[in-house]
Amino acid sequence: MPRLQPLKYAEAVEIVNRPPPDGSGREVLLACGFTPHVLATYLRAHLLISPAARAVSVATGLYGNLAGTLAAAVERPPDAAAVVVEWSDLDPRLGIRHAAGWAPETLADIGRSAASACETLRALLGRLARACPVALACPTLPLPPADTGVAWQAGSLATQLAQLSADFAAGAREAGVRVAAPQYLDRVSPLAARLDVKSELTTGLPYSRAHAERLAFVLASLLDPPPPLKGVITDLDDTLWSGILGEVGVEGVTWSQEHHTQIHGLYQMVLGALAASGTLIGVASKNDPALVEAALRRPDLLVPPDRLYPVIANWGAKSQSVRAILKLWNIGAEAVMFVDDSEMEIAEVQAAFPQMHCRRFPVANAAHSYELVEEIRDRCGKPAVTEEDRIRLDSIRRRGESGGEDAPAIVPEEFLRAAEPRIAFHLAPDPNDSRALELVNKTNQFNLNGRRYTEADWRRALAREGAFLLVAGYRDKFGPLGKISVLSGVCRDGVPRVETWVMSCRAFARRIEYCCLERLFAHFAAARLELDYAETPRNGPTRDFLRALVGEIPAGPVLVERSQFAAACPPLFHTIEEHTYV
């Protein structure tokens, strides 16, 4: 999450007052029916310190007219929208600033009118979500004492409205809206501390400062989701299980309710769930490798043992094992969490990898262990799982088991041919291909210029006249790698200009980069193409490829003639499939 510790209002104002970050700004609409000032300041501050870190302006609509604000946004979409619906937006009688009365005979009418308002808002949200990213918070405030009866017993109106809100959230989610999780909001902003009656009655802002801040934080996190961590490296003894394997033996380590060590079982289950959605889970343990192998074969293990890769057990420094895992995974320490019960091991690994997220498994405190389990899920989880997430581990495992010989700098011709490589090209601007944008925004090594995009920028770039998007998927006889390369740009006067080009490091040394350029030349029947290259601190592989192509280290954008490409292109053995979106 962008900022776990709440911001003071003065801090938020200070962030908003800072000179804006470089680059183009974006306009975010805060749509709500109340006075938005404090919430708007907090939202802008959280967006400014989010991973996107771009200049942002926050526009708001008219007081009491949420539907009107959304309708106007549908006509002229902003770059993103944060929508906050409160009970009074569904019917003003559900607020505390009206004088219409709460007579029992009006309750049914309030329910009907709220249902109708939900219908209207859901339709507008669906339309808006087709034009820009939309974050939504469903009613967060306690209901006013309108219902007859007592507060501790669910009345008919309260029950009806709770159901209505849940259905509204589900409908919005189905329409592509990113809906704030009510349980998460409950966790970070307790219900009883949300309503500020004085502020509502005097200024029209119903939220306490603390609730406005946490709600803004959640909305910003929905609009600019932090990149999930890619891997967890876990210790075994007193972490993945309870007990010291070398002392109690394979059958002596436990993780069950029966043995009062269920917290380790919960930890295993979360790791298992994350592994199934593409998070890499490795093991670094000071242990006897044979014992570890035997323990990981236990059938009652709650994380599938084949999902733990690699498992490094030895008596050397923990940081060395961690280093080996990072190398095998081919990812940076900043994208990994390390979990161990020993303060000393934590300190040693943290010293070696200052950017790694190191956490101690607090084995003696179940509540703190549970908080850690929740944190791991929040830091590594992702809202949607792609096919690429599912097959990532298999790809890494194949590379590891082959000693890395499928990704050396130079691959023998015969090996390449015998691999029976196949590339599926998907050609067309399809802004809904989330994998394409994800790959663009997380790839560093084979990256033409390091350019990153927000969703709105990406959609805008692809909507331009002559824009193209080429996505390449790869498989060979060893298995699929999924979508591994993305090229986008614009073709003018028959010359394609590639503005963005990334390729996953898992796909290196398969000549896929040559196939991509060949496909572009062929598709546009182009005599030349332009590559908008710029050096970054980490795109050495791109620079080396271009040097091989044009014969010199490029200093900036590169023009490649078709004849030049043909002369430099090595033999390609790939079977090509082309798909074009309609």
Next chain:
Amino acid sequence: MSDITERLVKCFTLQFPGLAPEKAPAATTNTLATWDSVAMAGLLVMIEEEFGIEVDFERLEQINSFAGIARYVQEKLGS
């Protein structure tokens, strides 16, 4: 400069980024064009947070100068 004045200057210069700290104590709604009701609402939140007091918005709204707000805060803290 008293502690209250110093902390109020901080609130004012945050809420009105163009206002120089040395000019803040003389600020009034007449001299500061951006001091409107929205700015006042933000200022109120900041004063509450800075001094840990609960501000009577309707009363504060009647005050139109830095000096008046400083007196109000002094009064709240003293009561």
